[in-house]
Amino acid sequence: MEGRVFLRIAGSVDHAGLHVPYALVPAQGVLAKPSKWRKLDAEARAALIRERSNERALRELHGAAAGFVRELAGECDEYGLAPMDFLHTLADLQTSEPATVVFDRIRQRLGHAVERQREERHAERTRQSINLAEYPASFEVARRLPRKFIALLGPTNSGKTHKAMEALAKAASGVYLAPLRLLALENYERLLEVTQHGKPLAVSLVTGEERRLAEGATHVASTVEMLDTRTPVDVAVIDEIQMLADRDRGAAWTxxxxxxxARTVYLVGAPEARRAVEALAERLECQLEVHVLKRKGPLAMEPGPVRKVKNLRPGDALIAFSRRDVLMWRDMVAEMGHSVATVYGNLSPEVRRAQAQRFRDGEADIVVGTDAIAMGLNMPIQRIVMTSTIKFNGYEEEEIPAALARQIAGRAGRYGIHEEGLVAGYDADSHEVMRSLLKEKPVPLNTTGFAVAPTLEHLHRIAAVTGETSLAKLLKRFIHNIDVPDGFFYPRITEDQMERATWLDTLPLSVADKFTLSLVPVSTKVVALQNAWEHWCVALSKQRTTRLQEGTSLYYMTLQEVEDTCRMYSAYAWLGYRLPDYFPDIELAQELSRRASERVDSMLQDQNTAARRRHRRR
Known part of the structure; x- marks a missing residue:
């Protein structure tokens, strides 16, 4: 067999009630290649067989087989496996390989079986430790309160957020939960202007990167991820409730x-969230009122596309879907003599707000931005002009969904400033696509599969029953092994977190520290930010404190570099609030971030001015 002539010796081993027959090749059991064997006469063949199967060889083989049977039977007994499931192959294997190799292969099979059994046991224990059907019960304060939901659903410019904020301002205590730092900041300032019983409200601002804590605060404006679930209040406002369906952040809304x-929870957002809100209210056994609001002013498509930059007019918002395109269009518009405000996602909330304020104050004729203007920036836009309807979704370029098209378009025609809002495409294609998208019927959100992200408590529970300390393995168990009885709540993590977890597992860090570091809000796609994050992780693994320096002058940096520097300082502040012993320079980080924001705003203004000068020179 297998190009060899070899000797196989049969026998059996009796051990602890087991009878194990074998047919194995001894250590010197391979006699020759077939070509050589054919040249040997009968006497030479017999002599070779006698030499290789002498008494000593037989004893050694039997001793090795008996020792292996004892070893394997002991291991099987330890793991509760049946030894004959593995040992029966000693008599069945059709191979010329020596017994030692056969034993190793059976050991490998046993190892795989043990691993499978351990995996099944860990999976079962994980299932028993976390049941997502019981997820709402983990919020003890909310569970004890008699809660009522009031859904205020409507398109942009329907006054839904205003109505909810009025209720919040009148309440004795409350919290506003925003999808963005910018919105949290705007509504924090809005609440600061409110007076109750002749006194201004005591309001705190809480975001991942910033805390402005007022003594005796009764109201809090917060990003949704920073919700304090332990302090009862009268009213909570959850903004942009349709974000329940967001791939990466939906779990925060769940x-x-x-x-x-809160005794009264306002759910504010798009009409397509209605069925999802109703399903959640029923599941949580909360009373629900639904109010569907209509847009306060009409929204209409322009008869035709804009076609040329010179056809843009004051009050327009020009929408592109990348930073590069925004800056390109900004230059084109400025070179026609217009003053321009610029808004895109990479900018800090402070810069976005400063740019929007210029447009509000009439210092800028036109705003050029990404879909970042669709959420959280109230500007007196009369007409939305789409330069494109294709956007990169993180994986590929695709046509924007109708819901996003409606949200962007809805920013046109601010109530009380313009009689109607207008929408146009820059070219014929984008114009017709927008016309079609705005006619599409909204697709309702799913009524099951609400995302739940792992908490540190979840991971500790899994670690307690499996003994695992790898963050990547714990996250995989959370995704694949926890009990999801009816799929109403469903486990989710982001791809970024899983990639980071795999890298963090190479460092000597606790599960808690690895989990915190996996959530730091920095982009892995920006090399400078990824390098900073890795440096922080390595420093923490060595229990070194990371201090900030004043650093290089921002005046020697490009716009992109200053934007990234701003984001890096914000991420440091985020870490500082969670691991203050190792990242203590929170105030300095916030000051450096503020300076970087001011520098970005100044650079945008300088570039705008330079483009307009070029227009005047022509």
């Missing part, structure tokens, strides 16, 4: 709906 510790 947690807010389940855990907002």
């Amino acid at each position: 947690a807010a709906v389940c855990g907002a510790p």
Whole structure:
């Protein structure tokens, strides 16, 4: 067999009630290649067989087989496996390989079986440790309160957020939960202007990167991920409730709906969230009122596309879907003599707000931005002009969904400033696509599969029953092994977090520290930010404190570099609030971030001015 002539010796081993027959090749059992064997006469063949199967060889083989049977039977007994499931192959294997190799292969099979059994046991224990059907019960304060939901659903410019904020301002205590730092900041300032019983409200601002804590605060403006689920309040406002369906952040809205510790919870957002909100209210056994609001002013498509930059007019918002395109269009518009405000996602909230304020104050004729203007920036836009309807979704370029098209278009025609809002495409294609998208019927959000992200408590529970300390393995168990009885709540993590977890597992860090570091809000796609994050992780693994320096002058940096520097300081502040012993320079980080924001704003203004000068020279 297998190009060899070899000797196979049969026998059996009796051990602890087992009878194990074998047919194995001894250590010197391979006699020759077939070509050589054919040249040997009968006497030479017999002599070779006698030499290789002498008494000593037989004893050694039997001793090795008996020792292996004892070893394997002991291991099987330890793991509760049947030894004959593995040992029966000793008599069945059709191979010329020596017994030692056969034994190793059976050991390998046993190892795989043990690993499978351990995996099944860990999976079962994980299932028993976390049942997502019980997820709402984990929010003890919300569970004890008699909660009522009021859904205020409507398109942009329907006054839904204004109505909810009025209720919040009148309440004795409350919390506003925003999708963006910018929105949290705007509504924080809005609440600061409110007076109750002749006194201004005591309001705190809480975001991942910033805390402005007022003594005796009764109201809090917060990003949704920063919800305090332990302090009961009278009113909570959860903004942009349709974000329940967001691929990466939807879990924060699930947690807010389940855990907002308020007697009255306002759910504010798009009409397509209605069925999802109704399903959640029923599951949580909360009373629900639904109010569907209409847009306060009409929204209409222009008869035809804009076609030329010179056809843009004051009050227009020009929409592109990348930073590069925004800056390109900004230059084109400025070179026609217009003053321009610029808004895109990479900018800090402070810069976005400063740019929007210029447009509000009439210092800028036209705003050029990404879909970042669709959420959280109230500007007196009369007409939305789409330069494109194709956007990169993180994986590929695709046509924007109708919901996003409606949200962007809805920013046109600010109530009380313009009689109607207008929408146009820059070219014929984008114009017709927008016309079609705005006619599309909204697709309702799913009524099951609400995302739940792992908490540190979840991971500790899994670690307690499996003994695992690898963050990547714990996250995989959370995704694949926890109990999801009816799929109403469903486990989710982001791809970024899983990639980071795999890298963090190479460092000597606790599960808690690895979990915190996996959530730091920096982009892995920006080399400078990724390098900073890795440096922080390595420093923490060595229990070194990371201090900030004043650093290089911002005046020697490009716009992109200053934007990234701003984001890096914000991420440091985020870490500082969670691991202050190792990242203590929170105030300096915020000051450096503020300076970088001011520098970005100044650079945008300088570039705008330079482009307009070029127009005047022509």
